[in-house]
Amino acid sequence: MRERKFKKRHCKYCELKVDAIDYKDTNILKYSLSERYKIMPRRLTGNCKKHQELVNVAIKRARHTALIPYVVDTKNVVEIPFETITSYR
């Protein structure tokens, strides 16, 4: 029997009582992103359908506005995930 990589959990967004997900708030998006910045499926994260739909839209918007990367591979490495988004002033 293959070991399950992720435990089935409760929806993080339900626990935080989020009613809308803003694409500019990248910290909240990270619960649904893999380390290669892919959108994690609900079966692994345990998100509820309502929040998964919200987060999907938010992630795609954040990608479009260059807040989070589309792809992360050996040629395009993010040294510290989610820490790249900092003001330098």
Added chain:
Amino acid sequence: MTSYETLFVVKATLTEQEIAAQITKIKDVLAKEGGELIATNDMGMMKLAYPVEKQLRGYYTVLYYKVNGASIAEIERNLKINEDIIKFLTIKYATKKELTQFDKQIASIGKGAKKTPIVAEAPVAEAPVAEVAVAEVAPAVEATEA
């Protein structure tokens, strides 16, 4: 009049005054179209997640406003033809639920916007690999120069 939010990114190669001029330019277009600017959120200079038009940094600004739907095309046209603006995104807030979110976002401007705490995460496994690659290349370049 519908509520909208527009985010745009100005090139980082410009000086501070030039960036400010670009922002006022867009605000002027909005005013000309009869829009009502509610709030502005200057997110400041940020690193882009991936290079855009060979730029690695950009100045993020978010405008919250009310305008007739037909004017959006004109605003977006202006953003599109401007070569100093590398990215833009307009979002419509129409339903009751979305509008409460709209007001919430305006209220949260300048309060360190991000509510969720940053949780330290293990760095991506590829990171050291890339560093090694760079280190290997560097001495080779020096050797050829000598």
